[in-house]
Amino acid sequence: MSRLIYRKGMILLQVLVMSVILSMIAVMVMQWVLGRYIVAARTYKSSTTKVRAQGYSANLFCTPAAFTGAPVGSGSVTDSEGKTVSHGSAGTKFTITSDEDQ
DSSP states (O other), X not given: OHHXXXXXXXXXXXXXXXXXXXXXXXXXXXXHHHHHHHHHHHHXXXXXXXXXXXXXXXXXXXXXHHHHXXXXXXXXXXXXXXXXXXXXXXXXXXXXXXXXXX
8 A cells, every 4th residue: 555655646746747857847937928029019019210310311401491401400209109200400400209219
């Protein structure tokens, strides 16, 4: 009888060890996947911000005011996604910023 109890205890111990090992593997895989997702999301946001700012500056410089030498001044534009791109000029320096840059 004691041998049967010993055998059941060993099986339970093996099941416990295997479940702990499998759960640790699952946690490591999920951390890896989440890390990849975060890197991809940051890269996507960074590239869309740069493209949006470049497109906005190209549109701004293609206006007739840019060719006549009139001061452009400063202002901001909000697109359909709720993202704000602002521009400003001080002398010969022209800056464009986006709310996604912060």
